[in-house]
Amino acid sequence: MSPLLFVLIAAFGAAIAAPVARFTGQAAGWLLALIPAFLFISLVQLLPEVADGGVVMQVIEWAPAYGVNLGFRLDGFSVLFSMLITGIGTLVVIYAGTYFSGKEAKDRGRFLAFIILFMTAMLGTVMADDLIVLFVFWEMTSLVSFFLIGFKHEDRAARDSALQSLVVTAGGGMALLGGILLLGSVAGTFSLSEITAQAGDIAQSPLFPAIVVLVLIGAFTKSAQFPFHFWLPNAMAAPTPASAYLHSATMVKLGVYLVARFDTGFGNEPIFYVPLIVFGGITMLIASVQAVRSTGFKAVLAYSTVASLATLIVLVGIPGSDAVKATIGFLVAHALYKAALFFAAGGVIHSTHVYELARLGGLRWKMPMTFIASVLAAISMAGLPLFLGYKAKDLLFTASFGADSLAWWATLCALIMSAAMTMVGLLAAFKPFWLKAPYGEVKLYHGESFGMALPPLVLGALGLLFGVAPFLLWGPVMEPAIAALYGAPTAPVDAYVIPHVDARLLLTIGLLAAGLGLVWLWTRMHRDPDSLRPRFMLADFCYNKVMGGVEIAAPKLAKPLQTGTLRSYIGATVGVTVVGVAFALIGFEGAMIEAALIEPIRPYAVLILIFVLMGVAVAAFARSVLITIIGVGIVGYGMALLFLINGAPDVAFTQFTVETLFLVILVAVLLRIPLGSALHRPLKKRPRSAIAAIGFGAATTLSILAMNALNFDPRLSEYFGEVSYAEAHGRNVVNVILVDFRALDTLGEIAVVAFATLAVWALLRRRTPEKEAGQ
Amino acid sequence: MILLYAITVGAVMAAGVYMMLDRNVFRIMLGLALVATGVNLIIFLAGRLGPVDPAIISTGTYALMEGAANPLPQALVLTAIVIGFSLTALACVLAYEATRTLGTLDADAMTAARDEGDPFGSEPAETR
Numbered sequence: 001m002s003p004l005l006f007v008l009i010a011a012f013g014a015a016i017a018a019p020v021a022r023f024t025g026q027a028a029g030w031l032l033a034l035i036p037a038f039l040f041i042s043l044v045q046l047l048p049e050v051a052d053g054g055v056v057m058q059v060i061e062w063a064p065a066y067g068v069n070l071g072f073r074l075d076g077f078s079v080l081f082s083m084l085i086t087g088i089g090t091l092v093v094i095y096a097g098t099y100f101s102g103k104e105a106k107d108r109g110r111f112l113a114f115i116i117l118f119m120t121a122m123l124g125t126v127m128a129d130d131l132i133v134l135f136v137f138w139e140m141t142s143l144v145s146f147f148l149i150g151f152k153h154e155d156r157a158a159r160d161s162a163l164q165s166l167v168v169t170a171g172g173g174m175a176l177l178g179g180i181l182l183l184g185s186v187a188g189t190f191s192l193s194e195i196t197a198q199a200g201d202i203a204q205s206p207l208f209p210a211i212v213v214l215v216l217i218g219a220f221t222k223s224a225q226f227p228f229h230f231w232l233p234n235a236m237a238a239p240t241p242a243s244a245y246l247h248s249a250t251m252v253k254l255g256v257y258l259v260a261r262f263d264t265g266f267g268n269e270p271i272f273y274v275p276l277i278v279f280g281g282i283t284m285l286i287a288s289v290q291a292v293r294s295t296g297f298k299a300v301l302a303y304s305t306v307a308s309l310a311t312l313i314v315l316v317g318i319p320g321s322d323a324v325k326a327t328i329g330f331l332v333a334h335a336l337y338k339a340a341l342f343f344a345a346g347g348v349i350h351s352t353h354v355y356e357l358a359r360l361g362g363l364r365w366k367m368p369m370t371f372i373a374s375v376l377a378a379i380s381m382a383g384l385p386l387f388l389g390y391k392a393k394d395l396l397f398t399a400s401f402g403a404d405s406l407a408w409w410a411t412l413c414a415l416i417m418s419a420a421m422t423m424v425g426l427l428a429a430f431k432p433f434w435l436k437a438p439y440g441e442v443k444l445y446h447g448e449s450f451g452m453a454l455p456p457l458v459l460g461a462l463g464l465l466f467g468v469a470p471f472l473l474w475g476p477v478m479e480p481a482i483a484a485l486y487g488a489p490t491a492p493v494d495a496y497v498i499p500h501v502d503a504r505l506l507l508t509i510g511l512l513a514a515g516l517g518l519v520w521l522w523t524r525m526h527r528d529p530d531s532l533r534p535r536f537m538l539a540d541f542c543y544n545k546v547m548g549g550v551e552i553a554a555p556k557l558a559k560p561l562q563t564g565t566l567r568s569y570i571g572a573t574v575g576v577t578v579v580g581v582a583f584a585l586i587g588f589e590g591a592m593i594e595a596a597l598i599e600p601i602r603p604y605a606v607l608i609l610i611f612v613l614m615g616v617a618v619a620a621f622a623r624s625v626l627i628t629i630i631g632v633g634i635v636g637y638g639m640a641l642l643f644l645i646n647g648a649p650d651v652a653f654t655q656f657t658v659e660t661l662f663l664v665i666l667v668a669v670l671l672r673i674p675l676g677s678a679l680h681r682p683l684k685k686r687p688r689s690a691i692a693a694i695g696f697g698a699a700t701t702l703s704i705l706a707m708n709a710l711n712f713d714p715r716l717s718e719y720f721g722e723v724s725y726a727e728a729h730g731r732n733v734v735n736v737i738l739v740d741f742r743a744l745d746t747l748g749e750i751a752v753v754a755f756a757t758l759a760v761w762a763l764l765r766r767r768t769p770e771k772e773a774g775q
Numbered sequence: 776m777i778l779l780y781a782i783t784v785g786a787v788m789a790a791g792v793y794m795m796l797d798r799n800v801f802r803i804m805l806g807l808a809l810v811a812t813g814v815n816l817i818i819f820l821a822g823r824l825g826p827v828d829p830a831i832i833s834t835g836t837y838a839l840m841e842g843a844a845n846p847l848p849q850a851l852v853l854t855a856i857v858i859g860f861s862l863t864a865l866a867c868v869l870a871y872e873a874t875r876t877l878g879t880l881d882a883d884a885m886t887a888a889r890d891e892g893d894p895f896g897s898e899p900a901e902t903r
Contacts, residue, residue, distance in 0.1 A: 647844025697789025721839030733846035756861035
C-alpha cells in the first residue's frame, strides 16, 4: 500500500465517522476502530520492505514551479511511528466509543471524526518527505488538537486552554515554516531525504543558525519543551481519550519526531544538539518538580509526559548510536505505558467523577481490570525488570553516561526524571486503587466497562510481553527504525530484561527507593484539602500577561490610528504618498530637467494654463461654496480646452458635457440647503493642510516630469492606429478603441454610470421627515 | 511645455487635496472633483504631447498618419471622465443627504457612527 493511500483511507474514515456514529449507536467505536486496525495490519505487512534500510518512496508533482512535491517516504522510523499512531488509534477509537456512550450520538460522532481526522494528519506528517507537505499536516494536527481541547466548548476553561494550545503550537508552526523556507532556499529542495544527504554543506551556510533556532521553536512548542511547556498540562481540559492519544502518545511526540529527523543529518553540529540537551534537561527538571506539586490525576500524568518528551529531546540531542537506540526504546515504552495510564485515569474519572488524584482511593475491587492495567503500565513506567520500560531506562542511562559532552547534566536530569517517573507510576497505580481515600469513600457512579478497560489492559500487557519476548519487537520493528534514524546499520540492541548483579541493579533499586520516598512526600503534601487549590504557575502567568498585554495594547494602538475623522485619513494617505514618491524620485532629477525643456512653448496653451490656474486659485480660496463651484468649473472647462488643442476633440466635448451636467446637478442640490460662507477657515488657520496640499502638488508635478523622462513605448498606440480601419472598419480610432477593442471596459463604465444613477435617484427620492409629517 | 503642464496639474492636485482636508463636506466633495480632473490630465500626458491632429484615419488611407495624436490615452481619459463624473455626482448627493439628515455641513460633527459606542469599550456579557 502506498503512503498516500494510508492518508486517504484515514481521511475517508474521518469523513464517515459522524454518520456511522449516528446510525450505529453504541457500536460506533468498535466499528470505526476497524479503519485504524486495518491500517495497522497493512503497516505490519510493510515491515519486511523497510527492514535492512529499505525505503518506500512516492512522489506526486504538486507545485513543481516552487519545487514542492507531494512527496512521501516510508522508512523504518516512519513505519514505527505510523504503527504507534494506528495501533493506539485503534484502541482510542474503541475507548472513545465507550467513553461517550452516555452522551448524545452527535457528540460521539463529532469526537470520533476529530480523532480519526487527527490520525490522518499524524500519518501525513510522519510519512511526508517534502517539508512543505509535512508542515501542512503538522498544522492540521495543531488545529484538530485545538478542537479536541475545546471539545467541551460550553466550558470557559476548556476554551481558554484550547486557545492557549493553538497560540503556542500554531505560533511555533509559523517559526517552523520560516525555518523550512530558509532551509529550502539553502538546500534548493524541500525533500527531507535530499536535505539529509547534503546536511554537511547546509551546516556551513551562514543561515544555518537561524534555521536551527526556527526549527527548534517549532519542535519545542509542539513537544511542550521549556519555555513552552505550560500549554500541555492545560490541554488536559480535553476529553481523556484525546489526552491519551494527542497529548501523550502521538501528537506531542511530533516535535521529537522532527528533531530526530534532522538529527540524522545535523546530529554532530553542536549548534543543533547542545540546545536540545540543555533545554530538554531544564524541562525534565521543571516537569519533575511540577509532577510532585500537582494533584489532578491527569495533571500528574501530563507533567510526567512533559518530562518524558524532554527525555526524548535530550536523547535525540546526544550524538551516537546508543542515544538513537535509547530514543526508539523510550519512545515506544512511553507510548505504551502512558497511554495505558491515561486510559485508566479516564476510566476512574468517568466512573467516580473525581478529578483529583488526592481524593481517590480504595477502588481495587470495584475496578479490577483497570487496576491490573494500571499496575502493569506503572511497573513499566517505574522501569522494573521484566518490562519494556526497564530496557528503555537502561538504554537511557547507557546513553547519558556515554555522552561526549554534557554527560553530567544529562545524567543528573535523567536521574531526577526517573525518580519522578517512578513516583508518578506508583501513584497512578496504587493511589486510586490501593490506598485509602483520605476524604471519605469515593462514590462510584458506574462500574468499569469493557470498552474502557480493554485498551489499557492491552497496552499494559504489551509492555510486559515486549519485555519477556523482546524478539517480537526489537528485530522486526525497532531495529529498522534505529537504522533509519541513525542513518547507518548499528549493532543489535541487547534486549535482555533481567538485570545482572552490578551497578545497574543498584541504580534500579535506588530509583525505586527514591520513587517510594516521593510517593510518601506527595501523599503528605496533599493530605490537606488546602493543597488541592490551583497553584501558581510562572509560565502560565507570563503567557496570560503577554496575551493580556496584547489586548491592552491593541486599542491603544488602534485608537490614535482610527480617529474616525476623514481629514486624518486623507492626511495620512497624502503624507505617505508624498514621502513614497520623494524616495522613488531620488537620483532622477537630471533626466527629468533635461526631458522637460525639450519641447517648444505654445502661446495658446500657456493662456489656457493661466486660465486653469485662476480657476484653481478661486476654488481654493473662495469663502463661499458657490464661488468654489465656479472655480472648479473653470478648471474643468480649461481642461476641456487643453484636450481640444492637443488633438482630442472627443475628450474635450465629453469634458464640456460632463462639466456642464455636474454644475447643473451641484447647483440644483446646493440651492436646497443654506450654504453661505459656512465653516470657511482661511489659509492662515490651516497651515498643516496647506503643507500637505503643496507637498502633494509638488509630488504630482515631479512625477509627471519623471514619467516624461522615461522612454515612451508607442507599440500599443501604433497597433490601434494600424488595425482600426482594417479590422474594425472605423476611422475614428478613439471611438473604435472604446466601442470595439475595449468594449467590455466600456460596458463596465456604463454599468458604473447606471449604478451611480440608481443610487443618486434612490437617495434623492427619500422623503424628508418634514414632508412626511405634512402629508 | 511639459513643465508648464506639470506645474498646472500640480496646482490642481494641491488645490484638490487642500479642499479635501476642509471640514465642509461640500468643499471635500469639490476637492475630490478637482483631483479627478487632474488625474485625467495626467493620464493624457502619459501618452505624451506633441502631435495635435485628431486621431482619425482620413478618407483614402487605411492607417493613422504621422502627426495624429495618440489615441490610446484619449480612450482611457474618456472612460475616466465619465466614471469620475459618476463618482462626484454620487458623492455630491451623499453629502447633500448627510447634511440634510444630520443638520450640519461639518464633517467633524458627523459622528453618528462614533456615537454608537466605543468598539473597545464594554465587552458583551460573557455567556458561560
